[in-house]
Amino acid sequence: MRRCADGESRFFSRVARGVVILPWLLLLAAATTAVAAQPAARPNIVFIFSDDHAPHAIGAYNGWLKSVNPTPNIDALAASGMLFRNSFCTNSICGPSRAVIQTGKHSHKNGFMNNGNSFDWNQQTFPKLLQQAGYTTALYGKSHLQGKPQGYDDWKVLPGQGLYYNPDLITPEGRVRVEGHCTDVVTDLAVEWLREGRDGSKPFMLMVQHKAPHRNWMPALRHLSLYDDMQMPEPNTLFDKWHDNAPPARFQELEIDRHMHLNFDLFVDLTPDFDADAAEGGTDRSAWRTMQRMSPEQLAAWRAFYGPRDDAFHEAGLTADGLVRWKYQRYVKNYLRCVRGVDESVGTLIKTLEELGLSDNTVVIYSSDQGFYIGDHGWYDKRWMYEESLKMPLIVKWPGVAEAGSVNEDLVQNLDYAETFLEMAGAEIPADMQGRSLVPLLAGDIARRLAGEHLLPLLRVSERAHGAAALRRPQRPLQTDPLLSV
Numbered sequence: 001m002r003r004c005a006d007g008e009s010r011f012f013s014r015v016a017r018g019v020v021i022l023p024w025l026l027l028l029a030a031a032t033t034a035v036a037a038q039p040a041a042r043p044n045i046v047f048i049f050s051d052d053h054a055p056h057a058i059g060a061y062n063g064w065l066k067s068v069n070p071t072p073n074i075d076a077l078a079a080s081g082m083l084f085r086n087s088f089c090t091n092s093i094c095g096p097s098r099a100v101i102q103t104g105k106h107s108h109k110n111g112f113m114n115n116g117n118s119f120d121w122n123q124q125t126f127p128k129l130l131q132q133a134g135y136t137t138a139l140y141g142k143s144h145l146q147g148k149p150q151g152y153d154d155w156k157v158l159p160g161q162g163l164y165y166n167p168d169l170i171t172p173e174g175r176v177r178v179e180g181h182c183t184d185v186v187t188d189l190a191v192e193w194l195r196e197g198r199d200g201s202k203p204f205m206l207m208v209q210h211k212a213p214h215r216n217w218m219p220a221l222r223h224l225s226l227y228d229d230m231q232m233p234e235p236n237t238l239f240d241k242w243h244d245n246a247p248p249a250r251f252q253e254l255e256i257d258r259h260m261h262l263n264f265d266l267f268v269d270l271t272p273d274f275d276a277d278a279a280e281g282g283t284d285r286s287a288w289r290t291m292q293r294m295s296p297e298q299l300a301a302w303r304a305f306y307g308p309r310d311d312a313f314h315e316a317g318l319t320a321d322g323l324v325r326w327k328y329q330r331y332v333k334n335y336l337r338c339v340r341g342v343d344e345s346v347g348t349l350i351k352t353l354e355e356l357g358l359s360d361n362t363v364v365i366y367s368s369d370q371g372f373y374i375g376d377h378g379w380y381d382k383r384w385m386y387e388e389s390l391k392m393p394l395i396v397k398w399p400g401v402a403e404a405g406s407v408n409e410d411l412v413q414n415l416d417y418a419e420t421f422l423e424m425a426g427a428e429i430p431a432d433m434q435g436r437s438l439v440p441l442l443a444g445d446i447a448r449r450l451a452g453e454h455l456l457p458l459l460r461v462s463e464r465a466h467g468a469a470a471l472r473r474p475q476r477p478l479q480t481d482p483l484l485s486v
């Protein structure tokens, strides 16, 4: 109870700080509002985090894909909480985004600047601080930080990117293989922990981190036919020639036209015994490796769907723009089929919280490690520094605090998440963390604006990965901007 009281006190002080210059009458009114917004107890936190899910592939963000209703459960979450319209990542690739969230520090400070680095789990992380504050914690799904996670009472993580079907999981007891689609496997682990695994005497923080919709986009079998009978809308820039972009835009390797691989990215004729040597080097073969993991029944269902459609593709003999349009259709449908699995996971987790009587005092957050090009500029991937890939979805349901259906336009970052979780829990925010808690924004404290408070460091990554070049000069060593020595 003492911790609870401390947390409430700190929460009050942060809310009140923003209105201290107002006349007493207004201050009293604000304090009254803060009382009304006071959480009943330290809240539980459920952080649902996907991979490469662009905000414009979420209905609630009103993007050009809204018309296909891609995310009914995430949209419902937004309707019951606050949607952040200008949430950005500090470093638009998988591992670094997660390291920033763990530490509340920029990549050059937490030491994880690029995929392939090893995260130093001995450093300060927010889950460790939550444990010290009396929380029980768990992590399931994609970590992508290498090494055994620290700061969690239970964890089961995918090795590296993980596989879409029948994935291996690294656990405290060793490596196990679990049958099923990865999104469902991770959801089941989280639900099981919520129902039976956690210490019910403590508030909890649960991280549910999906592999989907990361390349190569392999949906669950039940979602294969989703969108099959319709033409998906195209982005206005599908045939962009980059005349109004800076020159580097013409030298990327992200194009649906020239770089998206018919076999390995779009599964055309792809089978477990596909002649991989026939494909060019550097091609991402995750889908092929996943196929080698699928059961005969799963493979049969997969080929039963794609086989006839591949035949029709060959018969059509498409070229030029027609071929780009076909590739885009298969890509965006598979991407959104993977998104649908994640959306269903959100629905399952919210329903589980309701059934356990935990909804009223549990913060539910939906986010993703960065955005993605879904045909925007004619591209896929996330390694070029434009808004579509830098933006992260961020939706927070916090009953009694965040106004239902509210929208925030402030500039926020994944750098702020750790600080936010700590303040939600009433824990101290270490001075060496570099972000700002979003709690005042969630509580509707409009006096505190974050815009302009953050540096957007220019981390120049020079590594080619998954066939998508990150920089034109791959021979250059990794550098950070001199301004980052702050």
Ligand SMILES: [Ca+2]
Residues within 6 Å of the ligand: 051, 052, 093, 094, 214, 369, 370
């Ligand atoms: Ca990612």
